[in-house]
Amino acid sequence: LKTDIDLIILDVQMPDMDGFEVARILKSNKRTKDIPTIFASGTMKGHKFMMKGFGEGAIDYLYKPLDPEITEAKVSVFLQLQLQKKELMEKNAALQKSELEIKQLSSELQRIAESKLQKSEKRLIEAQRIAKIGNWEMTALGAMVYWSDEIFKILGFTSHSVTPSFEKFLEKVHPDDRTLVNNFFDNILLNNGSDNLSYRIVLHNDSICHVHLF
DSSP, X not given: OOSOOOOEEEESOOSSSOHHHHHHHHHXXXXXXXXXXXXXXXXXXXXXXXXXXXXXXXXXXXXXXXXXHHHHHHHHHHHHXXXXXXXXXXXXXXXXXXXXXXXXXXXXXXXXXXXXXHHHHHHHHHHHHHHTOOOEEEOTTSOEEEEOHHHHHHTTOOTTSSOOOHHHHHHHBOGGGHXXXXXXXXXXXXXXXXXXXXXXXXXXXXXEEEEEEO
């Protein structure tokens, strides 16, 4: 088909092929299967033929001779319904396209954000390495759940060789400073402490490393 067809009025009685067979062929074709069909017949009348027509996918079954006013009114209604159906399908297609574009855009923005985050994390790690500054994360109950790579180095551990914990951290603190450090963190949890502290770390070779916490 070179042009779109919105409605087919099909005569049931034709020389070589009846309208029912033509309707089946139309329904089997991807391009014509959704075109509404009206059957018309001058001899095949009655409930039996009408139900057969509906069974073949017709939207109406008219008797000939056709009444011009009734036929025009029905065709007008069916064309309007077909037009509304096509408009709805076009809107649905546009909506699906918009949803796909939004999804693709969201995915791209997420990729860009993740890429920027990774770059920021790399810059932070490099800055901490150069400045010999590390950071950690603690829960509200005082449990250390994260050490940056530089914290591992400051404490004398190979990166991620141990599970971060306050106990492991405190083991590295000089024995004479442990009470001071422990009290410092207790006061932080109570929102009643100083925001900085200087203490000593004992490394594996028993050398002393002075650390400032802020």
